[in-house]
Amino acid sequence: MNQSPDGRPARGFFVNVSSLVSARLFLALSQVLVLPIVARHLTVDEFALMAMAMSVVVFCSVLSDAGLGRSLIRTPSYDHEEWVSVFWLLVAVGVGLAVAILAIGPLWAAFFEQPDLVPILAALAIVPLCQAVSAAPNAEIERRENYTGIAKVQTITTVVSLGLAVGLAILGAGVWALVAQQVSLAVVRLAGIISLSNFRPNLVFKPHLVRGHLLFARNALTVSAISAMRTQSAVIAIGKLNGEAPLGLFSMSARFSRLPQFGLVGPVSTVVYVRMAKAQDNPARLVEIYLSAMKLMATLLFPALAMTAVAGTAVFTVMLSAEWAQVAPIFALSISGLTFEAIAVVLLACIFRATNRTDLQVKLSMQSAALYIILVVTAAALSGVLAVATAISIWGLLIVPRGWLLARQVVPISVPDCLRTLFVPVLLSFVMVCCHATLRSFLSPGHVAEIGIAGCILTVGLGLMVLIQRKDLRKAIAVFRPG
Structure with a gap:
């Protein structure tokens, strides 16, 4: 027990x-x-x-x-x-x-x-x-x-x-x-x-009792500071270069795009970290835990966020009022990169902390922040908030593979294995988006009806996704059962 x-x-x-x-x-x-x-x-x-x-x-x-x-x-x-x-x-x-x-x-x-x-x-x-x-x-x-x-x-x-x-x-x-x-x-x-x-x-x-924690804390603190600078650079750039109205819309989009990480990936990573800390001397086990957690998170998040993005105008108009309808394209353009980063990199950080290789986490955070700030500030200066949202997705898609490559220094992780873990959720989510866009163009539904169509497609798509991946999902769930 x-x-x-x-x-x-x-x-x-x-x-x-x-x-x-x-x-x-x-x-x-x-x-x-x-x-x-x-x-x-x-x-x-x-x-x-x-x-x-x-x-x-x-x-x-x-x-x-x-x-x-x-x-x-x-x-x-x-x-x-x-x-x-x-x-x-x-x-x-x-x-x-x-x-x-x-x-x-x-x-x-x-x-x-x-x-x-x-x-x-x-x-x-x-x-x-x-x-x-x-x-x-x-x-x-x-x-x-x-x-x-x-x-x-x-x-x-x-x-x-x-x-x-x-x-x-x-x-x-x-x-x-x-x-x-x-x-x-x-x-x-x-x-x-x-x-x-x-x-x-x-x-x-007693200062000598604190010293043993300072190296771990120094790297963790550096990662946190860099991450905060990265995420807030968009707020500062938009607020200073584009004005209050675009920043208000961007901040509302961020409130929704943060929900998956806050509501699901965050708590899962908390418990995954404890599991990984107990298996820190078993690199193969760490990879198994990582891939299993990523599979479960991708299956739950990608389809739901994809349908929210494609039906965004209807969702934000009905939910918030017509004044906030302009949040929809910002959310749609940024959510793919944010979801990839939330699923892959947040869980990857558990490996770095569990193996006490927070130096690699610092390295990834510095590279991630530099790329993000360059892309976001350039987009804000040259175009506007929609360009910033696009830049965020580009950043997410670029930084995830870099994280996998860094993790190979401490665990036997394979980039093809990681991509295979995400393949089915991403592919089926794309198919669901295409189905919704096609039905919307033919039916021209009202906002409430469009949300209903998105909900039906999501339900069917999730069921199909679980059916196709049933063996892989069983294995992923088995990894986290008490041994």
């Missing part, structure tokens, strides 16, 4: 994943249901203003645990003084990041010529602090594999934050409804994690 680190029976992979995915999907679906309400009470420019502010907060947030939370999970045994020392270091990091946001506020407002950014950033400064304080307690919960508890905390946090956002939007609070959502997400989650965790710090700090 699998055992958790504290000696209790560990839950199976699919129980852990289902717990996290259920909570994340609840949040994702809640956002999908809530966005139509919020979008009808906020302007495109207000969404753009929030995107400008979050470009700073997101960068600071990814630095908030300094990579030390992941490092604590890898420790073979629990040493309370070691964990407490790391905790106090993280608290110091969180305080430093909060102060940095307060200092950057006036400069960021001047850069975008938006004075309203100063108070917004001041309110959001608490977000990375809360995340830093929660990192060690959260690591202790994950170490016990209590993902069901984490899922409950996420669900409660979702209800509170989205309820606050909707209520304030209806009352006319404008952009502050979005600010309140982010602040409540951080504060309520921190309270839940602390109550759930068995970790309790005392007044101890």
